[in-house]
Amino acid sequence: MPHFYIKRILDARIYDLAEETPLDYAKSISARIGNSVYLKREDLQPVFSFKIRGAYNKLLALTDEQRAGGVIAASAGNHAQGLAYSARHLGVKATIVMPKTTPAIKVDAVRGYGAQVILHGDVFDEASKHAQSLVEEKGFTYIPPYDDPDVIAGQGTVAMEILRQHPKHIDAIFVPVGGGGLAAGVATYIKYVRPDIKVFAVEPEDAACLKAALEANERVVLPEVGIFADGVAVAQIGKETYDVLKDTIDGVITANTDEICAAIKDIFEDTRSIAEPAGALSLAGLKKYAEEHDLNSQTLIAIDSGANTNFDRLRYISERTEIGEKREALFAVEIPEQPGAYAKFCKDLGSRNITEFNYRYTGGDNAHIFVGVQVSHGGNGRAEVIETLQSNGYQVEDLTDNEMAKLHIRYMVGGRKALPTSEGNVQERVYRFQFPERPGALMKFLSHLAGRWNISMFHYRNHGSAFARILMAMQIPENELEAAEVFFKSLESYRFWDETDNPAYQLFLS
Incomplete structure (x- = not known):
């Protein structure tokens, strides 16, 4: 070998x-x-x-007859561009099957290199199966993205x-x-x-x-x-x-x-x-x-x-960078609901820089704040902040690794509504959804849910990525919870997570 x-x-x-x-x-x-x-x-x-290397090397290895018949590939973008560019250089007709979720910059580039683009499926595997079917139908030579x-x-x-x-x-x-x-x-x-x-x-x-x-x-x-x-x-x-x-x-x-x-x-x-x-x-x-x-x-x-x-x-990349560098940590902190509590909290943090601070009055003796804190580079920064706050009597929940908190809660803090007393058998359940981002996708998602259960909370933010991310709460009668789970699982291409017990929701939105 x-x-x-x-x-x-x-x-x-x-x-x-x-x-x-x-x-x-x-x-x-x-x-x-x-x-x-x-x-x-x-x-x-x-x-x-780098994909141009393998794509061009494969084209050079084809026979004249194979090149004359045209080539096809399935790709999320980079192999597609490498093959399209190489095929144009050699005068070979190229067809590229790309998932519908492929970033537009890659789709436009492939078309700019002269290849025919077919958008099919939401992931690479779906695009690949369609490309293989076109090999049988059109007689193209398939150019694998890696397994060759x-x-x-x-x-x-x-x-x-x-x-x-x-x-x-x-x-x-x-x-x-x-x-x-x-x-x-x-x-x-x-x-x-x-x-x-x-x-x-x-x-x-x-x-x-x-x-x-x-x-x-x-x-x-x-x-x-x-x-x-x-x-x-x-x-x-x-x-x-x-x-x-x-x-x-x-x-x-x-x-x-x-x-x-x-x-x-x-x-x-x-x-x-x-x-x-x-x-x-x-x-x-x-x-x-x-x-x-x-x-x-x-x-x-x-x-x-x-x-x-x-x-x-x-x-989106910029927002996640500080946490990735271990220079920012996210916390839920309980402080007294009284004058001067904010000032004392900031003083207790010492010289650390606060990167984010979210709060909304909800009544009661204590308040929950969502706070981002700049920490020293390395793995111990978060632990030091927690120790400092706890030693000063604060209740602290570390949310730095909580995906729901990073994607949604930090943009939603504030706003709670109790269920009407007449709906005592109704539970507010919180779900996080992810599905392919493309024109009409959000409307299609909402149409699936139309008339089923009342939506009591909804957050969507376009991150410029291939998939949409939504946090949603619904008022679901207790005897319909199992049916709701079955329904969500039946939605093709829609992944979901039950986040009802997530501490970020419990502290800030429940």
């Missing part, structure tokens, strides 16, 4: 189209974490992603460049993983040429298909896949890529949304470029690994794999 891929990587003749991207020293990140960090700038490719030897070899040229650009000692290389094409190519080449270098795969916590496969010792299909890092939102690792990765990588690291957002900011501060979530994923893993293993003075390389993101998403 290694010799098979090494020869293919060395034989890849892609540089009449793909660029040899720089390996940049990340000065600010390096100083902050005490290690020498380098970024492999695949965001500087002509299509702003020529594609893997094309991506492997990234590793070849890294070792040529940094011939000195390297401790570890961190590679983002979706289907595994880039990781398989990089790991194979690195372990053959420089086996002393560790190679770590990095996945989002909510789309960790490689981690699941390694734990099960076989490929598995994730029941649900998070889509924040849409470029790596894959439910099952590729067959060919898994066979390579299980024998070549040194471990898998997972990163959450906040950690990815913090890495996007890190890349911006060092390069003045904006990575997409999947593009910053490997740096998020690098930082996490360095902190957990207390690394110092090591040479670490992260592959910045792409920069295709919607501008609208930057607001």
